[in-house]
Amino acid sequence: MRKEFALAIIEAKKKHDNLVFVTGDLGYMALEQVMEVFGEEFINAGVAEQNMITVSAGLAHEGFIPFVYSIAPFVALRPYEQIRNDVCLHNLPVKLVGNGGGYGYGIMGATHHCLEDIGALRMLPNMKVIVPLTAEDVVQAISFMVKDSSPNYLRMNLAAKFDFEVAEFAAWRHLKKGEKATVIGTGPVLQNIVNAYAELDFWCLSVFPVIEIPDALIESIERTGKVIFIEEHLGEGGLRETLSFHLLGKLKKAVQVLSLSASGYPSGKYGNQQWHQEENSLAGESLKNRVGSFLS
Amino acid sequence: MLQKEKHNDLLQNALNIKKRFLQMYQAANAGHIGSSLSCAEILTFIRFGWMNETDEIILSKGHAAASLYSLLAEDGTLSQSDIETYYKNNTYLAAHPPAGKIKRIPFATGSLGHGLSIAAGLGLASKLKKNGKKVFCVCSDGELNEGSTWEAALFIVHQKLKNIVWFIDRNKLQGFGRTEDVMQMEPLADKLKAFGFEVLEADGHDFNSFEKVKDSFNEATKPIAVICNTIKGRSWKQFEDKLDSHYLPMKDNMFDSINAEIELHYQQTLIK
Numbered sequence: 001m002r003k004e005f006a007l008a009i010i011e012a013k014k015k016h017d018n019l020v021f022v023t024g025d026l027g028y029m030a031l032e033q034v035m036e037v038f039g040e041e042f043i044n045a046g047v048a049e050q051n052m053i054t055v056s057a058g059l060a061h062e063g064f065i066p067f068v069y070s071i072a073p074f075v076a077l078r079p080y081e082q083i084r085n086d087v088c089l090h091n092l093p094v095k096l097v098g099n100g101g102g103y104g105y106g107i108m109g110a111t112h113h114c115l116e117d118i119g120a121l122r123m124l125p126n127m128k129v130i131v132p133l134t135a136e137d138v139v140q141a142i143s144f145m146v147k148d149s150s151p152n153y154l155r156m157n158l159a160a161k162f163d164f165e166v167a168e169f170a171a172w173r174h175l176k177k178g179e180k181a182t183v184i185g186t187g188p189v190l191q192n193i194v195n196a197y198a199e200l201d202f203w204c205l206s207v208f209p210v211i212e213i214p215d216a217l218i219e220s221i222e223r224t225g226k227v228i229f230i231e232e233h234l235g236e237g238g239l240r241e242t243l244s245f246h247l248l249g250k251l252k253k254a255v256q257v258l259s260l261s262a263s264g265y266p267s268g269k270y271g272n273q274q275w276h277q278e279e280n281s282l283a284g285e286s287l288k289n290r291v292g293s294f295l296s
Numbered sequence: 297m298l299q300k301e302k303h304n305d306l307l308q309n310a311l312n313i314k315k316r317f318l319q320m321y322q323a324a325n326a327g328h329i330g331s332s333l334s335c336a337e338i339l340t341f342i343r344f345g346w347m348n349e350t351d352e353i354i355l356s357k358g359h360a361a362a363s364l365y366s367l368l369a370e371d372g373t374l375s376q377s378d379i380e381t382y383y384k385n386n387t388y389l390a391a392h393p394p395a396g397k398i399k400r401i402p403f404a405t406g407s408l409g410h411g412l413s414i415a416a417g418l419g420l421a422s423k424l425k426k427n428g429k430k431v432f433c434v435c436s437d438g439e440l441n442e443g444s445t446w447e448a449a450l451f452i453v454h455q456k457l458k459n460i461v462w463f464i465d466r467n468k469l470q471g472f473g474r475t476e477d478v479m480q481m482e483p484l485a486d487k488l489k490a491f492g493f494e495v496l497e498a499d500g501h502d503f504n505s506f507e508k509v510k511d512s513f514n515e516a517t518k519p520i521a522v523i524c525n526t527i528k529g530r531s532w533k534q535f536e537d538k539l540d541s542h543y544l545p546m547k548d549n550m551f552d553s554i555n556a557e558i559e560l561h562y563q564q565t566l567i568k
């Protein structure tokens with residue numbers, strides 16, 4: 001999604017002169033063009049994320065819209081209190097952009113993964129967490145973020161591709177009609193279960209916190225009697241936890257639940273993104289087996 | 297000055313370490329080569345020229361993990377078959393040092409600006425336990441951007457943690473530019489002195505220079521900080537002192553040409 005992001009932010013800058021770009025010392029072979037277009041409004045704040053966030057809060061206070069870019073954990077977690085106090089508490093339009101949410105950084109290892117960002121940030125006042133699914137989503141997410149006057153966090157990952165048409169970016173999307181089970185997922189990891197079990201009923205959630213649940217989704221769950229959550233994030237604090245709460249008040253009948261989520265590093269070993277997903281039943285045979293036995 | 301034999305042994309260690317990690321990078325088609333070439337002699341001297349068996353090394357610039365793994369193969373902590381798993385699926389040897397699985401790697405690093413605080417914690421523990429353990433911490437100059445590094449610096453000086461040796465790999469390049477263009481660090485020695493360190497400067501690729509640091513450490517009355525003047529991507533002629541050496545893997549005949557270059561360095565530096 002990085003390429004789409006760079007192009008989208010350049011387009012946005014042409015329409016909104018008050019955009020500034022702040023990077024935490026990243027951008028090699030990715031942001032060169034952004035740097036050129038933004039000129040002196042492109043700031044490399046160095047490897048100093050806490051300062052970078054609060055400086056951005058200052059910029060936002062004075063009417064700028066800062067897009068603040070780093071690898072996901074370094075923009076979402078390292079400067080957490082700065083985000084809470086200086087951005088969210090004052091409801092300032094600081095736009096955090098985290099590259100490689102989940103296991104996106106693969107073999108780079110645990111320090112570069114981010115399995116807690118959705119949970120950590122969705123709790124903060126005024127903050128919206130945006131999790132794009134496809135490359136096209138990124139473009140729409142950027143225009144959503146520019147228009148929204150509140151803090152946002154964009155969680156980027158390798159974009160999903162589908163062989164069917166995907167609805168325009170929205171908080172909720174009914175991706176694909178089906179039966180047997182209702183799948184609710186966030187982010188490109190959804191693709192893995194779509195590929196393995198194409199016949200299920202698929203829903204995509206792209207904005208946190210969850211404000212409402214579509215009636216059609218409730219109907220789907222009650223019809224199938226089975227719900228599967230899938231996220232490249234911890235279940236605690238993640239999609240599983242927040243949706244469990246929201247569904248509790250809505251569902252009129254008992255349903256079976258399967259949660260597919262990241263659990264960190266069960267073996268203490270590392271690999272590429274696909275490998276970590278497989279270790280956590282988020283891809284490949286392990287996903288197939290877990291979903292298979294849940295369905296049978 | 298180092299004895300001829302010791303000097304040449306260290307050179308041999310460094311040569312082996314560099315050759316091994318180049319092989320690792322080549323097999324993995326991975327980046328961060330320049331970062332490892334920058335700190336190879338620093339790590340070599342710490343391990344084979346200075347530390348005791350119970351001392352600790354913290355590679356705060358965790359992205360140079362391959363140089364640390366190669367060092368740990370050189371001292372027998374890791375086997376050749378461990379080394380061959382580097383960067384592959386199902387490995388402990390990720391691109392950054394892993395959490396809790398490898399002897400001599402007490403902490404996962406890779407998020408910049410943690411290492412000096414880790415060293416401070418370990419150093420304070422050893423001071424309280426009076427066990428005489430030293431902690432060697434290798435930071436990059438990019439990490440000097442992080443407030444946390446300076447918090448640790450204040451703490452080390454305030455707590456008089458003279459058992460910590462802080463090496464700064466001063467190659468003047470960071471993630472997306474030259475350090476002085478991104479975030480001015482000079483006058484670095486003055487900054488460190490003002491924080492209360494005894495500041496030493498070293499040629500970060502020269503063992504005799506490190507030997508002098510070691511002598512000064514033994515006489516120092518304050519915690520020491522060593523500014524190691526280094527060249528990022530040293531011996532990688534196309535990319536020496538260039539940002540590209542941080543990110544790009546080797547291609548074409550680069551592997552051979554870097555190996556030839558480090559071999560040449562070795563021959564030229566060897567005391568006959």
Ligand SMILES: Cc1ncc(C[n+]2csc(CCOP(=O)(O)OP(=O)(O)O)c2C)c(N)n1
Pocket residue numbers: 024025026047049070071074078330331332334357359406407408409436437438439465467469470471472528542
């Ligand atoms: C907290 C944090 N922010 C950002 C990064 C991304 N990053 C990896 S290496 C690097 C900079 C590399 O330059 P330097 O730190 O000076 O290391 P060296 O030149 O010695 O390789 C950056 C910004 C990171 N690893 N951790």
